[in-house]
Amino acid sequence: MTNAPQVQSATGKYYVVYVCMLVISAIELLVAYRHPGAHELLGALLILSFIGAALGVLYFMGLASENRSAIIGFAVFTLFVLAAINYSWTDSFRILLGVPYAK
Amino acid sequence: MSHSEVVLEGSGHGHHVPVFEPSPFAVPAKKLAMWLFIISDIMTFAGCLIAYGFLRNAQPDWPRPYQSSTIISVMIMTFIMITSSLTMVLAVRAARAERRDEAFRFTMITLVMGLVFVALHVREWFSMIGQGVTFYKNPWGTGLFGGAYYSITGIELLHVIAALIAFVIVGMGYKRGRYTAVDLENCGLFWQFINIVWMFVVPLVYLMNVAG
Numbered sequence: 001m002t003n004a005p006q007v008q009s010a011t012g013k014y015y016v017v018y019v020c021m022l023v024i025s026a027i028e029l030l031v032a033y034r035h036p037g038a039h040e041l042l043g044a045l046l047i048l049s050f051i052g053a054a055l056g057v058l059y060f061m062g063l064a065s066e067n068r069s070a071i072i073g074f075a076v077f078t079l080f081v082l083a084a085i086n087y088s089w090t091d092s093f094r095i096l097l098g099v100p101y102a103k
Numbered sequence: 104m105s106h107s108e109v110v111l112e113g114s115g116h117g118h119h120v121p122v123f124e125p126s127p128f129a130v131p132a133k134k135l136a137m138w139l140f141i142i143s144d145i146m147t148f149a150g151c152l153i154a155y156g157f158l159r160n161a162q163p164d165w166p167r168p169y170q171s172s173t174i175i176s177v178m179i180m181t182f183i184m185i186t187s188s189l190t191m192v193l194a195v196r197a198a199r200a201e202r203r204d205e206a207f208r209f210t211m212i213t214l215v216m217g218l219v220f221v222a223l224h225v226r227e228w229f230s231m232i233g234q235g236v237t238f239y240k241n242p243w244g245t246g247l248f249g250g251a252y253y254s255i256t257g258i259e260l261l262h263v264i265a266a267l268i269a270f271v272i273v274g275m276g277y278k279r280g281r282y283t284a285v286d287l288e289n290c291g292l293f294w295q296f297i298n299i300v301w302m303f304v305v306p307l308v309y310l311m312n313v314a315g
Binding site: 014015018021025028046059062066074077091092095 | 129130138142145146149150153156157160161163174178181182185186188189191192193195196292295296298299302303305306307310311313315
């Protein structure tokens with residue numbers, strides 16, 4: 001019994017993710033040079049970065065092939081803390097605009 | 104007798120032999136430790152990038168100085184980092200399959216690409232210094248720009264250098280049989296994490312500040 005096709009599919013998966021990451025970087029460059037508004041640019045770049053990061057974490061770091069409890073444990077904890085860090089945006093708007101939200 | 108102990112009966116003498124508790128999440132302990140370290144480092148970089156965003160949003164005179172030459176250099180660095188991610192994952196795959204020479208070769212290719220990245224990064228720093236950007240002032244706007252730029256890229260560069268040192272030590276050790284595939288995989292995890300951080304640093308620090 002050979003697992004050569006499985007090995008080849010795993011390697012092929014890595015190349016697909018590699019190309020996707022390059023494409024994401026190219027799209028980010030194109031979006032930046034269209035010079036949209038700051039909020040639109042930030043939103044687009046963050047979405048693209050998160051997609052690229054998700055591909056990297058799931059396939060290059062191998063999280064997708066780990067135990068389900070590991071995925072849930074790492075992902076939920078990390079995302080919760082990252083979301084909690086964003087409380088500082090209200091302070092940023094308050095300093096700039098006098099109110100804790102964008103006008 | 105706790106559930107983590109077993110009693111061996113042999114030659115009429117029974118004795119307790121402690122058994123290690125199974126590792127949480129069913130991953131090797133070394134790998135779990137690396138994941139926990141990576142999660143803590145994510146918080147470090149997230150804090151730096153959020154603070155950078157805070158400053159950028161609060162300063163009305165935040166400069167947007169990056170010309171095409173800088174952006175081209177940064178995109179070359181991005182290409183190098185993403186390609187080195189691929190070579191490292193191929194190294195880990197070869198290590199798992201006990202193909203030591205191939206794993207070592209891919210690890211060294213990753214190391215060389217990392218060195219090129221460091222060289223380009225340092226060159227970019229010298230370029231910024233030559234244009235008058237310091238921690239406290241720059242010729243374009245608020246002095247906070249330089250501090251934010253050098254802090255974030257400096258922490259990234261420090262992580263890259265640490266990873267490259269790890270590649271040398273663990274790569275050579277793995278080739279000689281001192282380290283296992285799990286050790287090489289842990290180095291790979293750290294390198295992938297650094298590349299993922301770079302995928303956030305480039306858009307937020309560079310692409311958000313492209314000269315109009």
